[in-house]
Amino acid sequence: MKKVLLYVVSFSFSIFLSANAFAEDPFVGYAAGGYNGKLLVFGIPSLKLLKEVPAGVDLRGPAVSGAKTGNSNGSPDGKNLYAVDKAANKVISFDLASSAVSKSVDLPAQFGPSHLDITPDGKTLCVAGELSGKIAKVDTASGKVEAAALPKKPAAPVYAAITRDGKTCLVADYINSVVWMVTLDPFKVGEPIPSGGDNPHGIATTPDGKWALISNKFSGNMAFLDIAGKKVTDKVTTGAVPIHAVVDSAGKFAYQSAFVGSVVKKIDLATKKVVETYPVQSRPGHLGISPDDKLLLVLNKYSTGQFEKVQAKVGPGVVNPTNIQVIDLASGKTVSHQPVLGEPFGVVAVAAASVKDAGVKKGGAAFVSAGRELDLPAKKGVKVTYGPAKPHKPGAFEGAGGAEVYVNAFSHQFAPNEVYAYAGETVKIILQNIDEKGNMIDNADVVHGFAINGYAEQTQVLLPRGVAATLEFTPSKSGTFDFYCSNYCGAVHMEMRGKFIVE
Numbered sequence: 001m002k003k004v005l006l007y008v009v010s011f012s013f014s015i016f017l018s019a020n021a022f023a024e025d026p027f028v029g030y031a032a033g034g035y036n037g038k039l040l041v042f043g044i045p046s047l048k049l050l051k052e053v054p055a056g057v058d059l060r061g062p063a064v065s066g067a068k069t070g071n072s073n074g075s076p077d078g079k080n081l082y083a084v085d086k087a088a089n090k091v092i093s094f095d096l097a098s099s100a101v102s103k104s105v106d107l108p109a110q111f112g113p114s115h116l117d118i119t120p121d122g123k124t125l126c127v128a129g130e131l132s133g134k135i136a137k138v139d140t141a142s143g144k145v146e147a148a149a150l151p152k153k154p155a156a157p158v159y160a161a162i163t164r165d166g167k168t169c170l171v172a173d174y175i176n177s178v179v180w181m182v183t184l185d186p187f188k189v190g191e192p193i194p195s196g197g198d199n200p201h202g203i204a205t206t207p208d209g210k211w212a213l214i215s216n217k218f219s220g221n222m223a224f225l226d227i228a229g230k231k232v233t234d235k236v237t238t239g240a241v242p243i244h245a246v247v248d249s250a251g252k253f254a255y256q257s258a259f260v261g262s263v264v265k266k267i268d269l270a271t272k273k274v275v276e277t278y279p280v281q282s283r284p285g286h287l288g289i290s291p292d293d294k295l296l297l298v299l300n301k302y303s304t305g306q307f308e309k310v311q312a313k314v315g316p317g318v319v320n321p322t323n324i325q326v327i328d329l330a331s332g333k334t335v336s337h338q339p340v341l342g343e344p345f346g347v348v349a350v351a352a353a354s355v356k357d358a359g360v361k362k363g364g365a366a367f368v369s370a371g372r373e374l375d376l377p378a379k380k381g382v383k384v385t386y387g388p389a390k391p392h393k394p395g396a397f398e399g400a401g402g403a404e405v406y407v408n409a410f411s412h413q414f415a416p417n418e419v420y421a422y423a424g425e426t427v428k429i430i431l432q433n434i435d436e437k438g439n440m441i442d443n444a445d446v447v448h449g450f451a452i453n454g455y456a457e458q459t460q461v462l463l464p465r466g467v468a469a470t471l472e473f474t475p476s477k478s479g480t481f482d483f484y485c486s487n488y489c490g491a492v493h494m495e496m497r498g499k500f501i502v503e
């Protein structure tokens with residue numbers, strides 16, 4: 001009898017929660033959707049999808065004016081959100097009153113932007129050009145772009161974080177394991193500072209303006225860069241393959257994701273010690289924190305089989321293992337955990353009361369419903385077909401209708417990593433995920449992607465385990481273009497790159 005009563009009580013409690021969850025969501029999250037090219041707007045903690053706004057091909061960011069948390073310093077206006085498109089070389093602005101795209105600014109050709117940040121006054125963006133080794137400064141009002149190449153070649157500026165005084169853009173370069181200090185006014189690349197470890201990725205700043213916290217992927221640490229002193233003074237050993245960190249609004253604690261460790265570490269910033277470990281499911285990348293510092297958003301790359309029934313699928317492979325987990329920081333308990341669309345790349349959480357778009361205040365649905373189709377951007381001038389991967393020698397061959405290039409995608413390379421084509425002549429690129437056949441990695445959640453920078457309208461496909469994607473198109477412009485894996489697939493995913501050479 002006791003047992004039955006307990007069951008009834010907990011059952012009605014959960015009904016109450018689900019009926020009221022999103023009506024009472026205190027926060028709204030904005031995420032750049034990565035490979036699906038969408039801005040994703042959702043309730044927190046319910047994780048109900050409120051809006052999806054198609055905006056490009058490979059959307060990264062976001063940076064929001066007016067947000068106090070996330071990877072943005074924010075400004076008081078709360079009017080705009082910015083993201084970059086890595087394949088299309090654009091900065092895209094969204095008007096938060098309607099959540100619609102309001103402006104699109106072209107970056108230099110082949111810039112390959114991977115991240116951006118915004119000054120506290122909302123006037124300036126700093127954009128990291130991972131593929132080109134360049135940095136750009138963008139004036140948000142006029143759209144004026146200034147770009148500068150990093151003085152070291154090659155360089156991979158993967159992440160940008162603007163200091164809290166708005167004067168300097170700190171840029172993580174994973175090839176050279178340094179942080180570049182770029183002054184914004186005048187716009188000038190300064191000296192490189194050793195990052196305190198190998199392969200730096202995310203950078204978070206503390207509210208007092210003193211520290212930049214660097215996640216050094218291959219050193220398993222969080223390095224404390226003294227911004228005024230221009231050097232790393234402390235290193236804290238954290239988890240395996242740390243990628244990103246967020247800092248609470250009081251500057252007391254930082255939270256850092258460890259991709260391989262599948263944990264989030266809580267670091268006390270006064271004592272510079274790890275004080276708590278939160279296991280997550282699994283392979284976390286970006287993090288977000290609610291404005292009241294109570295909820296942590298963990299953007300996981302793998303789902304460890306939890307959401308198989310609702311995952312969108314193509315061919316024999318799983319397509320969408322990404323998920324978001326919301327952790328109540330006081331109890332350490334997971335309050336919400338849902339599979340999501342795309343590969344959410346960065347998230348900013350704002351108070352729901354501050355959101356002006358009435359369309360994102362109510363309703364919402366599950367991010368992914370059973371039977372949902374593959375979520376990829378619309379294409380132009382290309383024929384795309386999917387099927388099972390079949391053993392085939394990689395390289396270029398003469399097919400019935402012209403050149404056929406077989407490219408193997410595996411953890412974590414493309415082979416060949418140079419693909420040749422002629423402008424005006426049709427080329428067929430057959431991309432095959434051979435992780436399973438090649439005994440590369442024993443995890444069905446490893447999904448590769450493929451996009452050619454500069455050929456954004458023709459590319460952006462997903463390559464789940466055992467899947468082949470065939471792209472047939474006619475290159476219109478000659479030159480050397482970077483192609484890259486467009487879905488985070490492992491610790492050296494960023495390095496999974498190649499060249500598309502059109503003569």
Ligand SMILES: [Cu+2]
Binds near residue numbers: 412448485486
């Ligand atoms: Cu990959």
